[in-house]
Amino acid sequence: MAQEHKQPRRSTDDETSTTEEVQTDVAERKEALDGDVDDILDEIDEVLESNAEDFVKSFIQKGGE
Amino acid sequence: MSVRRVMGSEVEYGISVVGEPTANPMTASSLVVNAYASSTLRARRARWDFEEESPLRDARGFDMSRAQADLSQLTDEDLGLANVILTNGARLYVDHAHPEFSTPEVVTPLDVVRWEKAGEQIMYDATLRAASLPKGQQIVLYKNNTDNKGASYGTHENYLMRRSTAFADIVRHLTPFFVSRQVVCGAGRVGIGQDGRDHGFQISQRADYFEVEVGLETTLKRPIINTRDEPHADPDKYRRLHVIIGDANLSEVSTYLKIGTTALVLSMIEDGFITADLTLETPVSALRAVSHDPSLKQLVALRDGRKLTAVQLQRVYLELAHAYVDERLGGDADEQTKDVLVRWGSVLDRLEQDPFLLAGELDWVAKLQLLRSYRQRDGLGWDDAKLQLVDLQYSDIRPEKGLYHRLVRAGRMERLLSDEEITSAMHDPPAETRAYFRGRCLEKFPQNVAAASWDSVILDLPGRESLQRIPTIDPLRGTRAHVGELLDRSETAEQMFTALTG
Numbered sequence: 001m002a003q004e005h006k007q008p009r010r011s012t013d014d015e016t017s018t019t020e021e022v023q024t025d026v027a028e029r030k031e032a033l034d035g036d037v038d039d040i041l042d043e044i045d046e047v048l049e050s051n052a053e054d055f056v057k058s059f060i061q062k063g064g065e
Numbered sequence: 066m067s068v069r070r071v072m073g074s075e076v077e078y079g080i081s082v083v084g085e086p087t088a089n090p091m092t093a094s095s096l097v098v099n100a101y102a103s104s105t106l107r108a109r110r111a112r113w114d115f116e117e118e119s120p121l122r123d124a125r126g127f128d129m130s131r132a133q134a135d136l137s138q139l140t141d142e143d144l145g146l147a148n149v150i151l152t153n154g155a156r157l158y159v160d161h162a163h164p165e166f167s168t169p170e171v172v173t174p175l176d177v178v179r180w181e182k183a184g185e186q187i188m189y190d191a192t193l194r195a196a197s198l199p200k201g202q203q204i205v206l207y208k209n210n211t212d213n214k215g216a217s218y219g220t221h222e223n224y225l226m227r228r229s230t231a232f233a234d235i236v237r238h239l240t241p242f243f244v245s246r247q248v249v250c251g252a253g254r255v256g257i258g259q260d261g262r263d264h265g266f267q268i269s270q271r272a273d274y275f276e277v278e279v280g281l282e283t284t285l286k287r288p289i290i291n292t293r294d295e296p297h298a299d300p301d302k303y304r305r306l307h308v309i310i311g312d313a314n315l316s317e318v319s320t321y322l323k324i325g326t327t328a329l330v331l332s333m334i335e336d337g338f339i340t341a342d343l344t345l346e347t348p349v350s351a352l353r354a355v356s357h358d359p360s361l362k363q364l365v366a367l368r369d370g371r372k373l374t375a376v377q378l379q380r381v382y383l384e385l386a387h388a389y390v391d392e393r394l395g396g397d398a399d400e401q402t403k404d405v406l407v408r409w410g411s412v413l414d415r416l417e418q419d420p421f422l423l424a425g426e427l428d429w430v431a432k433l434q435l436l437r438s439y440r441q442r443d444g445l446g447w448d449d450a451k452l453q454l455v456d457l458q459y460s461d462i463r464p465e466k467g468l469y470h471r472l473v474r475a476g477r478m479e480r481l482l483s484d485e486e487i488t489s490a491m492h493d494p495p496a497e498t499r500a501y502f503r504g505r506c507l508e509k510f511p512q513n514v515a516a517a518s519w520d521s522v523i524l525d526l527p528g529r530e531s532l533q534r535i536p537t538i539d540p541l542r543g544t545r546a547h548v549g550e551l552l553d554r555s556e557t558a559e560q561m562f563t564a565l566t567g
Binding site for chain 2: 037038040041043044047048049052053055056057058059060061062063064065
């Protein structure tokens with residue numbers, strides 16, 4: 001399994017205070033959402049197919065349309 | 066003047082047989098369709114009537130010769146693959162190596178969502194029935210568009226348009242819209258390039274498979290604007306715009322906006338309302354560049370020298386649509402037209418502010434948020450198979466396994482329809498088109514319907530030597546208002562036929 005760790009990246013290029021407020025607001029909402037998402041990962045872990053690599057490899061389709 | 070028009074969708078599902086990666090997909094697809102047909106359709110099974118089909122007719126005014134055509138372009142010859150019409154007016158069949166569901170003709174974006182979602186449940190139901198057969202196999206279907214190894218299969222939209230609209234105008238005004246609308250209705254994909262050889266996330270399932278701007282093909286050299294021209298209606302009055310560039314959406318909001326915004330843009334094109342020239346310098350490469358940048362900062366070059374993001378380009382269409390609806394309808398616009406405009410604006414605002422605010426509405430953002438969380442929690446790189454699995458399993462249509470379904474169950478995805486509305490659409494036809502007549506005939510007189518198609522119902526009536534073909538060439542006739550009462554009171558197909566033709 002890859003051990004690459006992701007840096008949280010957040011750009012802050014606006015300076016006016018109103019924009020900052022909006023951004024704080026957005027950031028807070030996003031943080032709340034993120035915490036929430038971690039909960040569902042535990043649930044999804046339980047239904048994810050085991051052996052991801054083999055599973056993904058064996059999903060072979062013919063073209064359609 | 067609104068989001069209302071005759072339209073529908075066709076979805077080809079990815080298919081796999083559990084434990085048998087080399088299973089023949091045509092056999093498996095036929096098994097799924099036949100299992101559903103044999104256990105739900107009473108009496109005889111109506112054939113699909115191919116008489117009016119002409120897949121090689123080109124909207125630009127010529128026919129491709131059959132000798133020139135690739136074998137995969139011929140869909141009108143019954144190749145012995147399963148093909149049935151359902152009581153909800155839909156068509157369930159095998160197209161090449163995939164089971165496919167075509168919705169009945171409807172007239173509102175929300176009804177496209179409703180019958181397309183009913184199609185997902187029919188497909189799921191079909192796999193359960195296939196599994197319960199003697200020697201039944203466990204077949205799993207995916208509502209997606211690629212195996213990430215080079216193969217792509219389609220999710221098509223159909224819109225009936227006025228024949229009098231110049232095709233060149235459709236191409237000119239629709240291409241920039243199609244290049245940019247993926248930021249609203251993309252389904253998200255892990256993998257870059259047709260065979261997914263590069264690692265990363267992109268907005269659209271389909272973008273990498275489009276190679277030309279305009280053309281008739283759907284399986285090779287896929288075009289942004291497809292010219293297939295089979296109206297299944299009076300060809301002097303109508304053309305059917307066959308749209309092949311969309312992704313398969315699980316999210317109800319994504320499908321609703323995909324259909325609703327496209328219908329509005331088509332209406333503006335028909336009415337000659339768009340005078341601005343938004344022609345892109347290089348549409349095919351712009352399509353891919355937009356898809357490859359989930360930060361939504363990618364600029365696309367217009368021929369007039371401007372450079373806009375896809376969201377800004379969508380905003381130009383949104384503003385035009387607002388002006389158009391205000392001018393033509395004012396406050397009299399119908400509720401869905403108003404709702405599509407409000408939602409479209411709200412989605413574009415939030416895409417500019419922070420796309421993750423749309424994780425509960427749009428497929429690509431919902432998927433990306435899951436992927437981002439896995440990357441953060443488990444430190445996964447984009448090359449990790451687990452992320453590809455999340456992408457694939459998002460589209461698994463089984464309620465217990467599909468990740469979209471898990472998000473819905475956790476209350477994380479906005480719904481536009483109730484479960485009851487979707488379940489009833491598995492059986493009931495829409496009321497406002499000829500699909501009503503087709504569906505009710507199949508429901509009420511299954512033993513008398515010998516064949517049917519979009520533009521006909523063929524009856525086999527006792528005591529009559531030849532089959533009786535009832536043409537349904539006008540998609541807006543045969544509605545509940547036209548024939549509901551007649552169907553209710555006819556006790557036999559003969560009575561109905563006599564009343565119709567007498």
